[in-house]
Amino acid sequence: MDEVDRIVAAWRRERPDAEVAPLEIFSRLTRLAKQLERLRKQAFAAHGLEVWEWDVLSALRRSGEPYELSPSQLVAATMVTSGTMTNRVDRLASRGLVVRRPAPSDRRGVLVRLTDAGHERVDGALDTLLRLESELLSRLSPEQRRDVAGALKILTGSVTG
Numbered sequence: 001m002d003e004v005d006r007i008v009a010a011w012r013r014e015r016p017d018a019e020v021a022p023l024e025i026f027s028r029l030t031r032l033a034k035q036l037e038r039l040r041k042q043a044f045a046a047h048g049l050e051v052w053e054w055d056v057l058s059a060l061r062r063s064g065e066p067y068e069l070s071p072s073q074l075v076a077a078t079m080v081t082s083g084t085m086t087n088r089v090d091r092l093a094s095r096g097l098v099v100r101r102p103a104p105s106d107r108r109g110v111l112v113r114l115t116d117a118g119h120e121r122v123d124g125a126l127d128t129l130l131r132l133e134s135e136l137l138s139r140l141s142p143e144q145r146r147d148v149a150g151a152l153k154i155l156t157g158s159v160t161g
Helices: 003-014 021-045 051-062 071-078 082-094 116-137 142-160
Strands: 098-103 106-114
Touching (some): 021 051, 021 116, 051 071, 051 106, 051 116, 071 082, 071 106, 106 116
Antiparallel strands (some): 098 106
């Protein structure tokens, strides 16, 4: 029995009229999300990155050569406001992880490009993150991993779609 089993059992005892089965899934997801947040912070900190820095750098890295996006594309990829993104790009630029350059198609526009240092940093953080997450998943068989991924995809789609 884990803590969630004890919580569910207590609710069933106190509220036999309530269908508390969803707690068995969502309470565990909440606990897992907290553990994953700590794990990600650990992985990124090992490479001198904050979670928000990872978000911006990884969006640039995933964009492919030449690893640059407009600020509005970064806003869409990271779901923050444009003012927040301006601040984040400023801070990353001051650390030499990104540079701004004029957009060739728009004299007023700029593009944010990942530097070699940013590229190395985000790739190292990704390697660490994947190692830690793979260790966590090692308790599951490949079939169980596929089942969990599929079920979570369905649940996520029902929340966001």
